[in-house]
Amino acid sequence: MVMITASGKGTSSTKGTNSTKVASSTSGTNSTKKASGTWSPPEFDESLPREVTVMEGEPAELPCVVFKLKGRAVSWIRQRDLHVISANGLTFTSDERFKVTLDNATSSFTLGVAEALRNDSGVYECQVNTRPKLSRPVSLKVLVPAARIAGATELFIRRGSTLVITCTAQLHPTAPSKVEWVHNSSVVSISGGRGGVSVHTERGGPQLSSTLSLAKVEMRDAGNYTCRPHSLTPASVTVFIVDDEVPAAMHHDSGVGRGGGCPLPALFYSALAALTCPALCPALCPALTCPVPPYPAPS
Structure with a gap:
């Protein structure tokens, strides 16, 4: 009897131990599940550029990569009018120039704009439908190619001196480096009868520079000079030829006021x-x- 009682107590003690172990094990498992179920918000790839600059007529690509997306939708929103351009791979615009390229392997959602126009300039948001919503703005800047002559639009120069005018422009990568100079309504020629005329044009990447020089200017050289790069908006300057020293007051574009x-x-x-x-x-x-x-x- 004593041994049986002792055996019963031992058995009871063993059961208690097992029960404790099971409870402890269950508690640990629940704790582990709870820890593993902690919500982690999606994250944007901040190594990607936030500003994209292109020339008008060129394609533009606005990048967006989202980590830990876990099935959430990604949209592109145009900030100025809050127009929803796309959601995941679907596009919600009648403008066929806009298209989203989706890569599920890298969670990449690239907004493409074919032949970007100046009106496309602005801020676009890559947005994830969380609560609160997560968004990453990307600025698109579309440059309009145009020629530019630095300085005043009126130039006074003494007769007999050398006239030098420099014109610069940003070109499309495929645009030719051709520049035409026009005096009033006539194209300036280095092989014309006037003599003393030179045109030096050079290009470094998209940057174009052209310099027109006229030696020993006379009254006939006065007038409007226009720089016309190929397929770009031209730039002009008006030249006045004076007999004496150029008055200091005449150096101002606004006159002598x-x-x-x-x-x-x-x-x-x-x-x-x-x-x-x-x-x-x-x-x-x-x-x-x-x-x-x-x-x-x-x-």
């Missing part, structure tokens, strides 16, 4: 003097020396 008491640009007084009497020019604007040769007073 700064401190000289002249309410209108220098060009107005010069034209008035040429049509009437040169004496009117300094009379109306004391700070200005008339850039025209003497004409007889009208009878």
Whole structure:
């Protein structure tokens, strides 16, 4: 009896131990499951650029890669009007230039714009449908190719000196490096009868630079000079030829109104003097020396 009782107690003790072990094991398992079920939000690949710049007419690609997506949808939103362009691989726009390239292996959602236009410039958001929503903005800048002549739009130069005008432009990668210079309505030629004319054009990548030089300028060289790169918006400058030293006041694009008491640009007084009497020019604007040769007073 004693041995049986002892055996029963031993058995009871063993069961208690097993029960404790099972409870402990179950508790540990639940704890592990809870830890493994902790929610982790998706993450964007921040190594990708946030700004994309292209020339008008070129294709543009706005990158977006999302880690730990776990089946959530990814959309592209145009920020200026909150237009939903796409959701995953579906596109919601009638503009066929927009298309999303989806790569499930890398969780990549690339928004492509074929032949980007200047109006496409702006901020686009790559958005994940979490709560709260996660988004990553990408800025698209579309440059409009155009020629540019630095400095004032009016240039005064002394007769007999050398005229130098430099024009720059950003070109498409496939655009030719051709630049045409026009004086008034005539194309400038280095082999023409004038002589002393040179044009130097060079290109480094998309950057184009062209310099026109005219030696020993005369009155006939005055007028409008236009730089016309191939298929780009041209740039122009107006050149005035003067007999004497160029007055300091004439270096300003806005005329001589700064401190000289002249309410209108220098060009107005010069034209008035040429049509009437040169004496009117300094009379109306004391700070200005008339850039025209003497004409007889009208009878």
